[in-house]
Structure formats: C-alpha cells, structure tokens
Amino acid sequence: MTATTENPETEEVQEEYADHLSPANYWGIALFLAVVTAVEVAITYIPDFDGTVLVVSLLVLGAVKFLTVVAFFMHLKYEPFTMNFMFYFGLLGALALFIAVLLAFEALFDSF
Amino acid sequence: MAIEASQPAASTLDIRKTAMWAFLASELMFFGGLISTFLLYRARTNGGPGSEELFDIPFTSVSSFVLLMSSLTMVLAHNAWERNDERQLRLWLVATASLGMVFLGGQFFEFSTFVHEGLKLDTSPFGSSFYLLTGFHGAHVAVGVLMLSAMVIISYRVGLTKARGMNVELVALYWHFVDIIWIVIFTVVYLLQV
Numbered sequence: 001m002t003a004t005t006e007n008p009e010t011e012e013v014q015e016e017y018a019d020h021l022s023p024a025n026y027w028g029i030a031l032f033l034a035v036v037t038a039v040e041v042a043i044t045y046i047p048d049f050d051g052t053v054l055v056v057s058l059l060v061l062g063a064v065k066f067l068t069v070v071a072f073f074m075h076l077k078y079e080p081f082t083m084n085f086m087f088y089f090g091l092l093g094a095l096a097l098f099i100a101v102l103l104a105f106e107a108l109f110d111s112f
Numbered sequence: 113m114a115i116e117a118s119q120p121a122a123s124t125l126d127i128r129k130t131a132m133w134a135f136l137a138s139e140l141m142f143f144g145g146l147i148s149t150f151l152l153y154r155a156r157t158n159g160g161p162g163s164e165e166l167f168d169i170p171f172t173s174v175s176s177f178v179l180l181m182s183s184l185t186m187v188l189a190h191n192a193w194e195r196n197d198e199r200q201l202r203l204w205l206v207a208t209a210s211l212g213m214v215f216l217g218g219q220f221f222e223f224s225t226f227v228h229e230g231l232k233l234d235t236s237p238f239g240s241s242f243y244l245l246t247g248f249h250g251a252h253v254a255v256g257v258l259m260l261s262a263m264v265i266i267s268y269r270v271g272l273t274k275a276r277g278m279n280v281e282l283v284a285l286y287w288h289f290v291d292i293i294w295i296v297i298f299t300v301v302y303l304l305q306v
Contacts, residue, residue, distance in 0.1 A: 026188060030184035034177060037173065037177060041169060055304060061299070062300070070288075074284075074285055090134075090137020094140040097148065098147065105152055
C-alpha cells in the first residue's frame, strides 16, 4: 500500500524537491547513459578508429556520462553554490594530482 | 521545545549533506591517486599477463551496465522518498542493493579468472595497481550494499521519515559516487588499455 501521509513535514520535503525530475525523465536519462556506454564499447572495435581520435572520443564520452550522473542523478545542479564548489574543487584537485603525478614520472602522454 | 529537540533542524540536515559532498570530493582525490598509480605501472607486467591478454571488454561492459542501472534504481528510490511512497522506496532500495551484489559477483568472477590466468597481487606492478584500484572500488560498492540493506531494515522497523530520510539522500549520493568512479575506471583502465 502506498503511504501518503499528509503532514507539514511531508509537504516541506515535497516542496524542497519540487524542481527534481520525474521518474519518466530518469528512465530517459538511464537510456541515454546506456546508449553512450554502447557507443564507447562499439568504437573500440572499429579498426580504423584508433590513436588520438579514439582516446579523445572515449574521454569525452566518459566525461558526458560522469557529468550527467552528477547533475541529474546526484541532483548537483539543484544544489547551492557551496556544494557545487566543494565537489568541483575536489574534481579539479583530482585532475591536478593526476596530471602532476604523470608529469613527474614523464608518463602523461604514454598513459593512453 | 520538545519537538525541536526530537527533530533535527533544517540547517543541521544541510550540514550533513554538505559534509557528504566534502567527503565525496576527498574520495575523488583518493581515486585520482589510485588511477594515476595504475597508469604509471600499467606497462610493467614483469613478464606476467597484461591488460590486452586479460581484459574481457564485453563482460566488463555488462558489469558497467549493471552498475549504471543501479544508479537509475537509486534515483527512483530517492524519488519515491520525495513522494513519501515508502513501498516504492523499499522496492527500489532492494533493487539497487541487488544490482550492487550482481556487480560484486562479476568482480569476484573477474578477479578469479585473472588469478587463474597468472595475475596475482604480487605478480607485477600492473597487477598490484590494478587490484588495488578495482579492489578499493569493489570495497566501496560492498559498503554501499550494506548501507542500502540498513536503509531497508530501518524502513521496515521505524519508517524513513524526513529526519531519517536524509539518510536515504546521503546513501544515494554515496551510491551515485561509486557509479561515477566506475565510469572513469571503465573508460581509463579498461577501454583505453586494450
């Protein structure tokens, strides 16, 4: 049975998340993510599709999936600036660490 | 007042969510370090098997799809909580935990196959860095499954009210984070190395 308690607490919660997407939208986003994953796998099997083009394509497709999940499933696009700043600061920190380590060992361009 | 004492204030809940985002940001740097280490050592196989001989992309693609779909079921659980629909909430939480366990089963199978083919933790720097990275991710998934199971039990025993419902939101953030880390691992560690 579906619980539909009507009280101020519930109304407050529903108001707070009123701008979030509907279940149908979430299914649509999941379909999009599945298609992008299929494209990622498919392009690795195309013989002439290699080298820099393949690396850049896979990194771009991966970034699209990453940001889609963060924005819509994690609802970061609806969160205040502080939370966005915190997460993207961590992401930039991770990228900086990644580049610094690989540059330090002169391995950045040999890694892919 | 008694009511204020028994229910966390809105600002307290926001602090919990902010703290979770800060934790996830620190986790990003943690996994950034592990991925960098893997890329440094990926070619040092010490004569043992490397990524091209071992990686089974179709199998890992299915695992990735399973984890991706668990993010869908998690967001549907969160949506059910927003609508105060406890039955749907439980259903989607159980579905998410189940998909997480399927993913873990796949990882166990993959590790078993790799060990059988000669890649152990101490075989080579490639093996050590691969198992360290994917093993830590798997441990995060296992922790997530435990938290989801706890949510289901709490839902049956006392219900997931707004005060406890923030836990659904925090667990959802953690679970989606596990998914986005796998998106990076699948692209950088698997697809770009074969």
